[in-house]
Amino acid sequence: MEDETADKKEKSGCSEFGKCLEILNLMLDNEASKDQEKYLTSHIEKCIVCFQQYEVEKEIRVLIKTKIKNQPVPQDLASNIRSKVFEKA
Numbered sequence: 001m002e003d004e005t006a007d008k009k010e011k012s013g014c015s016e017f018g019k020c021l022e023i024l025n026l027m028l029d030n031e032a033s034k035d036q037e038k039y040l041t042s043h044i045e046k047c048i049v050c051f052q053q054y055e056v057e058k059e060i061r062v063l064i065k066t067k068i069k070n071q072p073v074p075q076d077l078a079s080n081i082r083s084k085v086f087e088k089a
Contacts, residue, residue, distance in 0.1 A: 013049050020050040028061055 014020070023040045026032035032040070044051040 014047050016043060016047070017050060017053075020044070020047075021053065024050075024054055024057055028057060 020040055020043055023032055023036045027037055027040060040050075040054075044054050
């Protein structure tokens with residue numbers, strides 16, 4: 001894992017890339033602390049590498065949300081699955 005983080009730092013050109021990526025994912029999942037959000041916001045104002053990664057990750061999440069549809073499951077399908085599960089138990 002440390003080698004992977006070192007590779008990311010080297011390839012990205014930002015010594016804080018790994019930390020920023022971790023906080024970025026927390027932010028996009030609405031799980032970051034206020035201090036983490038403040039750190040990343042401040043950092044991406046100065047670091048184009050992390051800013052670009054932020055934009056890419058944000059866009060990926062938007063695309064995923066637009067492609068995933070919440071469709072109702074046919075009642076007979078749900079019933080068939082339930083009966084098969086309880087049949088095996």
